Amino acid sequence: EIEGIHHGTYRYGRWWWNARGYTPAGVEAWNGIRAIDYLTSRDEVDDSRIGITGRSGGGAYSWWVAALDERVKVAVPVAGIASLRNHVVDGCVEGHCDCMYPLNTFRWDFAEVAALVAPRPLLIVNTDRDRIFPLDGVVEIYNATRRIYRLLDEESMIGLAVSEGPHKDTQPLRANAFHWFERHLKGRELGDEIDTVAPEVVGRESLRVLDRIPDNEIVTKIDERFVRLAPSPELPADSEEWVRMRDAWRDRLLDKCFRAWPPEDEPCALHELGRSSVDGVLLTHYELAPEGEFRESLTLASPAEGARRAVLLVVEQTGWAKWSRDDCAALRARAKTKGEAVALFAPRGVGASEWTSDERERVQIRRRFMLLGMTLDSARVWDIRRAIAQARTCPGIAGLPLTVEASGAMGHNALYASLFEDGVDALDLSELPASHRDGAIYLNVLRFLDVPCAVAMAAERCQVHLRGTDPSQWGFVSELAERLAWPGRVQLSVE
Numbered sequence: 001e002i003e004g005i006h007h008g009t010y011r012y013g014r015w016w017w018n019a020r021g022y023t024p025a026g027v028e029a030w031n032g033i034r035a036i037d038y039l040t041s042r043d044e045v046d047d048s049r050i051g052i053t054g055r056s057g058g059g060a061y062s063w064w065v066a067a068l069d070e071r072v073k074v075a076v077p078v079a080g081i082a083s084l085r086n087h088v089v090d091g092c093v094e095g096h097c098d099c100m101y102p103l104n105t106f107r108w109d110f111a112e113v114a115a116l117v118a119p120r121p122l123l124i125v126n127t128d129r130d131r132i133f134p135l136d137g138v139v140e141i142y143n144a145t146r147r148i149y150r151l152l153d154e155e156s157m158i159g160l161a162v163s164e165g166p167h168k169d170t171q172p173l174r175a176n177a178f179h180w181f182e183r184h185l186k187g188r189e190l191g192d193e194i195d196t197v198a199p200e201v202v203g204r205e206s207l208r209v210l211d212r213i214p215d216n217e218i219v220t221k222i223d224e225r226f227v228r229l230a231p232s233p234e235l236p237a238d239s240e241e242w243v244r245m246r247d248a249w250r251d252r253l254l255d256k257c258f259r260a261w262p263p264e265d266e267p268c269a270l271h272e273l274g275r276s277s278v279d280g281v282l283l284t285h286y287e288l289a290p291e292g293e294f295r296e297s298l299t300l301a302s303p304a305e306g307a308r309r310a311v312l313l314v315v316e317q318t319g320w321a322k323w324s325r326d327d328c329a330a331l332r333a334r335a336k337t338k339g340e341a342v343a344l345f346a347p348r349g350v351g352a353s354e355w356t357s358d359e360r361e362r363v364q365i366r367r368r369f370m371l372l373g374m375t376l377d378s379a380r381v382w383d384i385r386r387a388i389a390q391a392r393t394c395p396g397i398a399g400l401p402l403t404v405e406a407s408g409a410m411g412h413n414a415l416y417a418s419l420f421e422d423g424v425d426a427l428d429l430s431e432l433p434a435s436h437r438d439g440a441i442y443l444n445v446l447r448f449l450d451v452p453c454a455v456a457m458a459a460e461r462c463q464v465h466l467r468g469t470d471p472s473q474w475g476f477v478s479e480l481a482e483r484l485a486w487p488g489r490v491q492l493s494v495e
Contacts, residue, residue, distance in 0.1 A: 001210050002219040004028075006057075006099040009367055014223065016437040017098070018370055021444040022227045024099040025064060028057075030226075032065035040071065047071065049185045053177045055079050055169050059125075059133075060100045067116035074184040075117055076177040078125040079167060082137035084109040088371055094364045095132035103443055105256055107373035111144035118145065119154035121184040125176050127165040135162065157184075174198035230448050233476055239484055246457055249449050250419070257442040258420075260374035261382050262291050270298070270390040280304045281332040282396065288345075290386035291379075297351045298387060299324065299344045301331045302396035307341035310400040311428075312391050314384055314414050315344065319407070320351040341396045347383035347413070349376060370443065377413055377440040384417035392423050401425040409433065412440030412451065418458050426463040434473040452476045455490070465491040 006024045008014035017023065032052070040047040051074040054062045059080020066075035080100075087093045093101075102113075114122070122145070126138045142160045149158045161176035175198065182188045218225070236242040268290055275284040286298040313331075315323060323331045323344050335342050349355055355365055369375050388404065391397055402423060406414035407430035415432070418424040433439035435450050455477045458464050466474065471492040481490045 001208065002213055002217050004099075004219045004222060006097040008098050008223065009370075010097055010363065015366070015375075015441045016446070017223060018103065018375055018443055019436045019441045020223075020227050020229065020446045021103060022223050023101060023103050024097075024223075025060065025102050027222055027226055028061045028099055029064035029068060032061055033069050036065075036069060036071055049073060051075070051181050051185050053078060053181075055173065056167065057097075057099055063110075063113055063117075064102070066120070066122075067113050070120075072120070074121045074181060076123045076125060076180050078173055078177065079127065079130055079133045081110050081114065081124070081141055082133045083111075083140045084371060086134050086137035088368045090134065090137075091364075092132050092134065092137075093367050093371060101371060104371055104373045105259060105443055107260060111141050114141055114145040115148045118148045119152045119157055121157045121180065122149075123159045123161060123176065123180040125161045125163075125173055127163050127167065127170070127173070129165060130167040132167055138162075171198055227447065229446050230450065233449070233453055235476070235479055235483060242480070242484060246460070249453055249457065252448040253416075253419075253442075253445070256444045256448065258374075258378050258381065260372060260378065266291065268386045268390060270393070276327075277304065278327070278332060279336065281335050283328055283332060284394070284396075286390075286394070288383075288387060288390060290348075290383045294348050294353070294383075296348060296353055296383060296387075297344075297346045298391065299328055299331065300341065300391075300394055300396060301328060301335035301344070302341040303335050303339055307335070307396060307400060308339050310341040310343070310391070310397040310402045312343045312345055312384075312388060312402060312404045314387070314404065314406040314410055315346060315350065316408065316410050317350050317354060319410075320344075320346050324351065341400060343387075343391045343394070343397065345384070345387045345391075347380040347387070347410075349380075373443070375441045375443055377409065378442045380410070380413045380440075381416045381420075381442075384414055385421040388417060388421045388423055403428050405429075407431050409439040412436070412454075415451075415454055415458055416440075416442075418462060419454065424462050426465065427458060428465045428467070430467040432466055432469060434469070456480050459486055459489040460484075463489055463491070465493070467493050467495060469494065 004024055004027060008017045036050060039045045050071050052062045052066055052072045053076040055078040059077040062075055062077035063080055066072045082092060124138060124142050126133055126135060128135050146155060146158050149155045163170060163172040179190055236245055271287045273285040273287055275282060280303060282302050282304055284300045288296045288298050290296060331342055331344055356362060366376050392402060403426040404414045404418060404424050405428040411429035411432045415427060415429060418427055436445050452474055455464060459477060459481055469492060474492055477490055
C-alpha cells in the first residue's frame with residue numbers, strides 16, 4: 001500500500017545507494033523478518049511451521065528471508081533467482097529493479113544464497129519461457145544447491161518444479177507450492193484429496209489496511225536512514241592514534257570497497273603503438289592492459305629537450321575529447337610551454353574504450369558492476385593504479401617527480417589510487433566533491449569514511465592541491481595537517 005522506491009539506480013540516478021551500502025532488497029528482507037516476528041507473537045500461529053513463498057520480486061524476497069531467518073521451515077521461491085551469468089552476460093539485470101539484488105560485496109553467485117537454506121525443504125519453481133529468470137540459470141542454481149543437500153544427506157528436501165509459460169503467475173505454479181507446503185508443513189503426501197486449484201479466498205480490497213498513506217510514513221525515505229553512515233571523524237590526539245585510524249580505514253576499503261581488485265602481482269602490459277615528433281615535442285601512443293582483456297589508451301607528450309616534471313592527466317570522456325583532438329594538439333602545447341612530460345590516460349569506459357553514448361545503456365552497464373562486487377569507479381581506481389606504475393617506466397618520465405591530475409568524480413578515483421600505489425609525489429585535483437554522495441561511487445564506502453578522510457590519508461603520502469573548492473569543507477584535513485605537522489602538504493584554492 002506504501003510502495004518503497006525500488007528503481008534508485010535504474011531510474012533516479014541514486015548511485016549513492018551503492019556507496020552507502022543500501023539496497024531495497026535489504027529493506028524487503030527486513031520487512032519479511034519482522035513479519036515473521038509478528039506472526040510468531042500470535043497465539044493461533046504455530047511457529048514451528050512457518051513457510052515462505054512469493055513470485056518474481058516476492059520470489060527474491062523469499063530467498064533472502066529463508067537464507068537469513070531459520071524460523072522459515074519450508075521455502076518455495078517462484079521465479080526469483082537465476083545465475084550471475086544470466087544477469088550480467090545475458091542481460092537479465094536490465095529487466096529487474098534494484099530490489100532484486102543484494103550489494104554483492106563478497107562476490108557470490110546466487111547458488112551461495114540458495115545453499116544457505118539447506119537442509120530445510122526447498123522447492124525451486126519457474127516457468128520454461130521466463131525471459132528475466134531463464135531456465136538454464138534456474139537449473140544451474142538447482143543443481144549446485146542439490147549438491148549441498150546431497151552432502152548433508154538431505155537430497156529429498158530439495159525439488160525443482162517447471163511449468164509451461166512466460167514470466168507470469170499461473171495456477172500450476174501455485175499448485176506446486178501448495179503441494180510442497182502440504183507435504184512439509186502438514187505431513188500430507190500428494191493425492192486426490194489435495195486441491196490443485198488456487199481460488200481467490202479473500203478479495204484484494206478486503207486485505208487493505210490503510211485508508212490513506214500516513215503523513216509520517218518513512219517507507220519512501222528509508223534509503224536515507226536504513227544503513228548508518230560513518231560518523232564525522234574526530235581529530236586524533238597524536239600521530240599514533242592517527243596511524244590506527246588510517247590503517248583501519250585502509251583495511252575496510254580493501255575488504256569492503258575494493259575487494260574485487262585483481263591480485264597485486266597480476267601482470268600489466270604497456271605496449272607502444274607508435275610515435276611522432278612535432279615542433280619539438282615527442283608524442284608516443286601506448287596501450288595499457290590493466291586487467292584481463294581491457295585495453296586502455298595512454299598518450300605521452302614530452303619535450304625533446306627534456307622535462308622538469310611529469311604529469312599523469314586522468315580524464316573523463318569530455319576531457320579525452322579536449323586533449324586528444326587534432327593529434328593531441330592541446331597536449332603537445334602544454335608539454336612545450338610548461339616543460340612537462342604529460343601522459344594523457346583514459347581509464348575503462350573512456351576514450352577509445354567508451355562502451356556507448358546511450359545513457360540508458362550506460363546505466364545498465366554500471367548496474368552490472370555492482371553484481372560483480374565492484375563499481376565502475378572502483379575499477380577505474382585500479383586502472384589508474386596500473387597507469388601510475390607503468391607511466392613511471394616510460395622514457396621521458398622515469399626519474400621525474402610525478403603529479404596526478406584529475407577533476408570531479410575522476411579526481412576521487414585518482415585520490416584513492418594514490419593511497420594504494422607508490423610513486424605519486426603530488427595530487428592536483430579540481431572541483432573535487434566533498435562527499436561520495438556527489439562523486440565517485442565505491443561499494444559501502446560511506447559506511448566507513450567520506451572524501452575528507454581519504455584526502456587526509458593522501459596528504460600523509462604526498463602533496464595535495466584542491467582547486468575550485470570551498471575551504472570550509474576540508475576543515476578536518478587542514479586541522480589534521482596542522483596537528484601532525486605536515487607543512488605545505490595540503491593546499492586549498494577557490495580558483
